[in-house]
Every structure is written in structure tokens, then in C-alpha cells.
Amino acid sequence: MSQFLIAPSILSADFARLGDDVARVLDAGADVVHFDVMDNHYVPNLTFGPMVCQALRAYGITAPIDVHLMVKPVDSLIPEFAKAGASIITFHPEASEHIDRSLALIKENGCEAGLVFNPATPLHYLDYVMDKVDQILLMSVNPGFGGQSFIPNTLDKLRQVRERIDASGRPIRLEVDGGVKVDNIAEIAAAGADMFVAGSAIFSQPDYKQVIDAMRAELAK
């Protein structure tokens, strides 16, 4: 995997041909599959669960699967997703009763662990767990739907998290999710992100490779 990771959100994929569409976006150069789990409780939308993750593995998808849990409660789904083939599991700290325990549960189940921050969620949830996270995900839209616009003050929040990661000395990935496009990915990277979720920007276009190549060209500038 390169220094910058492109993680297409399959929320915008063709659900009727999901295996093919995921294989196609990986062939086009994506690094990671971003898997948005919504429960119609923590967020006002409903998507897919561990069975679909398992089905993608059975279909032959071998790329890392980045499971973004937008669910409440959190813990019961962690072993289920680990068994289903998740590589990374992230959750929203305010949706967990015991953040440290949820992070430990993810690790015990053999996955990498991360916290997700909504646009208005404060960063203090990181204070006592910087040594326990492999990834930090900043939402640049309010969670629940694809196709929304990037919220500009995420850039400032990214810079704050980048400073905290650098100060920790740990190789924590900094992921951004929501409204990422070819025309803003460079400034998002400049603010400190190194992992980019993009749903509608990629899946709305006929040629996924063209979009991913254009994103990489922006990142190389």
C-alpha cells in the first residue's frame, strides 16, 4: 500500500452487483474497502451487516476491509465483524458505553481499532487512548448519507489531530470521510490526512480508475 490510502465507500456502490463492483474498484487502484454500517438508530439510515462483509470475503475480496460502525450499541457487532473478515473496525466514541473496552475488544478479535469523530464531536475522547488506536477517522459530513458536501472546518480539526499523532510517535492513520473529491483531496492531505474515503466521487463515474488516478495525481503534487 502506498503512503496515501484511497478507501472507496461502498455505500455508493451497486448493491445488486456488490462483489463485482468492489472487485472493479480495487482493480481500478483502490487500497481499502470502506464499509459503512448504519443501524437506523445511531444514524437515520440502514445499510448492511457482517453477513455482507463475509459474502465479500467468500467472493474473493482480499483487500483490507475498513468497517465504519455507525451503530449503537457497539460491542456486540465487534466479534461478528472480526469473524466476517473485517481488517479495521472503527466506532463513534459517544456510541460506546466503555470506549477503552470497545477498543480492547477489537484488538482481542484480531483487528485494527479506531475512533470516529463527527464534525461536532470533541477530540478529548482521544486523551487516554492514543496508545490504543491504529486509526483516527474524522467525519467531514454528518454521518448517515453519501453525497454530502465537505465541511470546511474539518481541515482545522485535521491539523489538530495530525499534531497529536505526531506527538504520540505512533504510526496512527488519519482518515477523512465525507465529501472527498478530486478537487479537494490535496488540501485535505495538506491538513494531515493520509487515508481518504470517497463514495459518490468514485462510484458516480463510469471509469473508477480515472477518478482514483486523478486523486493520486493531486496527492503527488
Ligand code: DX5
Ligand atoms: C457517511 C459515510 C461515508 C459516505 C461518504 O456517513 O460514513 O463513508 O459514504 O460518501 P461521500 O464520499 O459520497 O461523501
Ligand code: ZN
Ligand atoms: Zn464511512
